[in-house]
Amino acid sequence: MFRFIVEILEGLRIAFRALRANKVRSVLTTLGIIIGVTTVILMTCIILGLNKSVAGQFAFLGSNTVYVNKFEWFSHNWREMMKRPDITLEHMRRIEEESELAVAVSPWAETQRTVGFRERKLSRVDVGGTNENYILTNPARPEIGRFITAADVQHNRHVCVLGYEVAQRLFPQQNPLGQRIKIGSIPFRVVGVQERIGKLLGQSMDNYVMVPIGTFMKEFGRHHWMSIIVKASGPQEVENLVYELRGILRRARHLGPLEPDDFGVNQQSSLMNAFLRIMGGVYLGGFLIAVISLVVGGIGIMNIMLVSVTERTQEVGLRKALGAKRWMIGWQFLIESAVLCSIGGVLGVGFAFLGAKGVNGFLPTTMPPWVVGFGVIFAAVVGLFFGIYPAMKAARLRPIEALRYE
Amino acid sequence: MQNNHLIELRDIEKIYKVGTIEVPALRGITMLVRPNEYLAIMGPSGSGKSTLMNLIGCLDTPTKGTYTLAGEDVSRLSDNRLAEIRNRRIGFVFQTFNLLPRANALHNVELPLVYAGKPIGIRRQKAREALAAVGLADRTHHRPNELSGGQRQRVAIARALINNPSLILADEPTGNLDSVTGEEIMAVLDEIHRQGNTIILVTHEEYIARKAKRIVRLLDGLIEKDDYVS
Numbered sequence: 001m002f003r004f005i006v007e008i009l010e011g012l013r014i015a016f017r018a019l020r021a022n023k024v025r026s027v028l029t030t031l032g033i034i035i036g037v038t039t040v041i042l043m044t045c046i047i048l049g050l051n052k053s054v055a056g057q058f059a060f061l062g063s064n065t066v067y068v069n070k071f072e073w074f075s076h077n078w079r080e081m082m083k084r085p086d087i088t089l090e091h092m093r094r095i096e097e098e099s100e101l102a103v104a105v106s107p108w109a110e111t112q113r114t115v116g117f118r119e120r121k122l123s124r125v126d127v128g129g130t131n132e133n134y135i136l137t138n139p140a141r142p143e144i145g146r147f148i149t150a151a152d153v154q155h156n157r158h159v160c161v162l163g164y165e166v167a168q169r170l171f172p173q174q175n176p177l178g179q180r181i182k183i184g185s186i187p188f189r190v191v192g193v194q195e196r197i198g199k200l201l202g203q204s205m206d207n208y209v210m211v212p213i214g215t216f217m218k219e220f221g222r223h224h225w226m227s228i229i230v231k232a233s234g235p236q237e238v239e240n241l242v243y244e245l246r247g248i249l250r251r252a253r254h255l256g257p258l259e260p261d262d263f264g265v266n267q268q269s270s271l272m273n274a275f276l277r278i279m280g281g282v283y284l285g286g287f288l289i290a291v292i293s294l295v296v297g298g299i300g301i302m303n304i305m306l307v308s309v310t311e312r313t314q315e316v317g318l319r320k321a322l323g324a325k326r327w328m329i330g331w332q333f334l335i336e337s338a339v340l341c342s343i344g345g346v347l348g349v350g351f352a353f354l355g356a357k358g359v360n361g362f363l364p365t366t367m368p369p370w371v372v373g374f375g376v377i378f379a380a381v382v383g384l385f386f387g388i389y390p391a392m393k394a395a396r397l398r399p400i401e402a403l404r405y406e
Numbered sequence: 407m408q409n410n411h412l413i414e415l416r417d418i419e420k421i422y423k424v425g426t427i428e429v430p431a432l433r434g435i436t437m438l439v440r441p442n443e444y445l446a447i448m449g450p451s452g453s454g455k456s457t458l459m460n461l462i463g464c465l466d467t468p469t470k471g472t473y474t475l476a477g478e479d480v481s482r483l484s485d486n487r488l489a490e491i492r493n494r495r496i497g498f499v500f501q502t503f504n505l506l507p508r509a510n511a512l513h514n515v516e517l518p519l520v521y522a523g524k525p526i527g528i529r530r531q532k533a534r535e536a537l538a539a540v541g542l543a544d545r546t547h548h549r550p551n552e553l554s555g556g557q558r559q560r561v562a563i564a565r566a567l568i569n570n571p572s573l574i575l576a577d578e579p580t581g582n583l584d585s586v587t588g589e590e591i592m593a594v595l596d597e598i599h600r601q602g603n604t605i606i607l608v609t610h611e612e613y614i615a616r617k618a619k620r621i622v623r624l625l626d627g628l629i630e631k632d633d634y635v636s
Contacts, residue, residue, distance in 0.1 A: 010520050017508050318504045321465060322565070323493020323521035325486045400465045403504070 007328060011335035018308065018336055019343070029304040030344030032297020033379050036290050037348025038355065041367075041375045043286035045356045047279055049365035065137055065268060066241055068095070068228040068249065072264035074274045084262045085253070087226045089213070094252045095228060101241045102230045104136035107213045109226040113184040115209055117170040125166055126208040127183055129216025137229040145177045145192030148212050152191075156214040160188040164196040165206035183209060186219045199364075238267060297344070298386035305337050305390035309397075316394050317402025330395035337387025338380045345379025411474075412572060412604055413439035413462065418471035420457050431457040432468070433627040439606070441572075444599045446607040446615035449624035456577075458624065459608045463496055463575045464488045476572050493521050497566025501578035503558045505550040511537060511561045512546040518569045536564040540594060556587035563594055567603075574598065574605045580614055592617050 019026045067073075068091070071081050089107060096105050109129040115122045131153045135141065143164065152159050160183065167176050176190045188211060197205040211219075232241040242265050249263050309316070316329055349372050356365040420432040431454045439445060449455040460466040461473060464480055467488070473481040480491055497518075498504075505514045516533040524532075537546055540560040550558055559579060566574050576595065580588035596617065599605050607618055615621050616635060623631040 007523075009526075021508055314504065315506060318506070319517070319521070320489060321463070321492060321498050321504075322518045323489050323569075325489045325521075327486075328521060400460050403465070403500070 007331060008335070011332045012339065014332050015336035015339040018312075019340060025304065026340055026343065027347075029300055030297070030340060030347065032293055032300045033341050033344030033382060034297075034348045034351065036294035036297050036382075037345045037375045037379050038351040039286055039293060040290040040378070041349055041352035041371055042355045042359075042365075043283060043290070044371055045352065045365040045367045046359065046363050047283055048368070048371075049356075049363065050279060052364070052366060064232045064235055064238055066230045066232065066238060066245060067264075067266040068230065068245060069264045069266055070225050073266045073270055075264070087228060087263060089217075089226070091249060091252055092228045095230060095245065095248055098248050099230070099241075099244055101232055101237055101244050103233050104133045104231045106130050106133040106137045106229045107226055108134070108229055109213065109216055111216075111220050113209075113220070115166060115170065115181060115183050117176075117179060117181045120170055122166060122169055122207075125183075126163075127216070127220065128208055128210045129213040129220070130210055131213050134210070134229070137231045140194050140197065142192040143195045144175075145190070147192055147194075148210065153212040153214060156212060156218060158186065158188045158215055159191045159212065161192040161194055161210045162190055163194055163206040163208040163210075165204050166209055167193040181209075183211070184220070242267065294382055298341075298382050301337055301341060301383060302386040302389060304340075305333060305387055306393065308336070309333060309390050309394040312394075313397060313402045313405040316397050317399050317405065320397070320399035321403060326395040329397075330391040333391035333394045334384055334387045337390065338383035341379040341383025341386075342376055345376040348379065349375040410440060411438045412441045412443075412476055413437070414472075414474040415462075416472045416474075418458075418461065418468045418473065420454075420461065420466070421469045431627055432461075435471070435627075435629060437622065437629065437632070439604065441604055442599070442602055444605045444607075444617075444619045446609060446618035446621045447624065448610060448612075448615050448621055449630075450610065452626075453624040454627040455608055455610075455624050459575065459577055459606075462573075462606060463498065464491045489521075493518055493569065495572045497569070497571040497574045499559070499562050499566050499574065499576040499579045501581040503550070503555075503562045503582070505558055505561060505565075507550055510547045510549050511542060511553070511564075514550070514561055515565045515568055517565060522569060532568055533564070536568045537561070539567070540564045554587075555583050556590055559583065559587075559591050560594065563591075563598070567598065572604060574603055575608075576605065577608045578610075579607070580609075580611075588614070 068087060070084055070087050075081065092105060092107050095102060099105070107130055111127050112124050113127045115125040115127075130148065132148055132150045135147045142161065145161070147161055148159065151157075160181065162170070162176060170176065170181065171179065176193060179190050180187050181190060182188070188209075194206075194210075199205065230241060230245060232238045245265050246261060249265070250261065253262060255262065319329060319332075352375070353367060356367055359365060415435055415437040418432055418435040419430065422429045422431055435454075435458060447455050447458060457466070461468055464475070464483075465488075467483070468481055471481065472479060475491065475495060478491070480488065483491065492498075506517070509517075512530065512533050515536050516529040519529040519532060534543070534546060537543055540563055542557060542560050542564065545553060545557060545561075548557075550561070553561065563574075563579075566576075574595075579595070580591055583591060592614065595605055595607070605618070607615065609615050618635060620632070620634050622629060
């Protein structure tokens with residue numbers, strides 16, 4: 001055991017001395033490893049960051065909430081689906097009347113309009129129509145003022161609630177409450193501003209205006225695709241609610257027992273699943289790039305180690321003449337290869353750190369300490385693996401031939 | 407202990423295979439060396455003296471015959487066992503010095519102790535002593551390219567001595583040196599011999615061989631003459 005430690009320390013000293021003698025060559029050789037480690041670490045950081053932020057941010061869709069839509073989310077059969085009838089307020093009324101599991105029901109219709117206050121204009125703002133129950137089905141809360149009330153809905157009032165970002169940009173200095181803004185060309189009175197939600201996949205979730213559903217239909221058209229948001233009493237009730245809603249909708253649509261649903265009942269979890277699927281694909285892609293560059297990098301390392309063995313044939317011969325056993329020589333070159341790769345690993349982690357800082361603007365990233373350790377150790381393992389062949393070649397050199405080698 | 411011989415070579419043959427052709431390099435060598443002998447091996451190129459030196463130095467094994475070094479049969483050992491024997495028993499001095507170019511004198515000298523598994527403290531101390539013994543106490547941190555040829559060979563001799571070997575094997579130790587420096591190195595070897603070491607010198611220069619007490623002359627893989635120098 002003690003001898004082993006002596007050997008490792010000696011191997012490290014030899015490795016560093018040899019690498020210092022060939023600085024430029026060493027760094028160039030590790031380029032493949034650097035790229036590989038950078039890719040792996042950066043991917044990991046982005047995915048960890050996304051998972052962390054997305055898990056939190058999908059909550060804006062509301063937990064325990066089911067969406068009744070014209071389409072199933074993430075379905076590809078568009079042509080067939082275009083023929084489906086629209087979801088209407090009548091369906092919502094049926095759900096309100098018939099559902100026993102629904103805790104709250106709200107409609108949701110949306111379009112995009114330019115929103116203006118005096119000379120200030122914001123183009124392509126999401127305009128949503130809903131009713132007073134939206135704050136029950138979805139987690140958003142008013143920051144100041146109030147939300148749309150039942151009376152607003154009943155009388156089709158021209159009142160609106162602003163998303164946080166819209167409020168910030170239209171009213172940088174003033175209190176927006178009570179002010180008159182224009183949505184398209186229609187005047188509305190601001191009654192509230194919603195809490196900030198933040199960004200999802202780099203896109204602001206606060207760039208919207210909400211108005212009563214009736215007013216929405218009257219001013220912006222009746223033929224927008226509408227959704228109905230239904231909240232269950234708890235997570236374990238979501239499946240039952242979906243089942244019940246399908247029954248209600250099928251009755252309302254007069255579908256026969258063999259006819260398929262011509263509407264979609266969607267859950268937040270399906271969005272999360274789709275997201276995870278996409279991330280899985282992204283991860284696989286990054287993983288492949290990393291594996292390829294690590295293999296290429298590893299072969300580069302193997303190549304340079306073979307060169308190094310040839311260059312130092314005489315040195316190997318001398319060391320053997322002085323009593324170095326096979327494994328000691330092999331060990332020396334293995335350590336050198338691992339150290340070389342670890343340097344690449346350290347540089348790769350450094351570049352990944354800078355890269356993570358760089359993409360933080362549009363993608364959330366986190367770099368936990370274990371990722372750093374993982375990157376360096378992984379590189380060292382690559383070095384050990386690709387160092388095996390050159391090390392064996394060095395270990396097998398016969399001392400007399402090696403000594404005579406010029 | 408048989409006859410108190412340090413080296414016993416009995417009917418040593420060495421045959422090299424070049425492709426399918428067998429080339430005999432040694433054709434039956436029998437030679438005995440006592441401790442503290444100072445012996446020179448001479449012979450023209452192709453006489454087999456390098457081969458014999460490699461065998462004596464445990465760098466190679468004979469095709470036939472037995473070699474007993476300090477009472478231990480070393481003629482059929484594995485690579486790793488031979489490495490151990492070399493480390494413990496033999497100190498090499500080469501014509502081209504064979505120092506590690508990137509390591510300083512101290513590190514070059516301590517190398518055999520590294521492979522003997524000695525900790526760094528002992529290594530450093532012994533290496534300093536060995537360098538002082540060859541008159542290089544003030545050159546411990548110089549690299550080979552900062553030393554003269556004679557100084558390099560002294561470092562190599564210090565390295566050969568550091569593990570207290572049974573045998574110093576010097577292969578043309580003055581071959582790369584001018585005659586004055588060569589004389590100096592031969593004086594160092596002389597001194598080492600006086601201190602009780604066994605030295606085997608391989609050379610093709612008569613005046614160098616005359617420094618030894620016994621000269622073995624090889625010709626065509628056989629011992630032609632084995633004389634004590636008067």
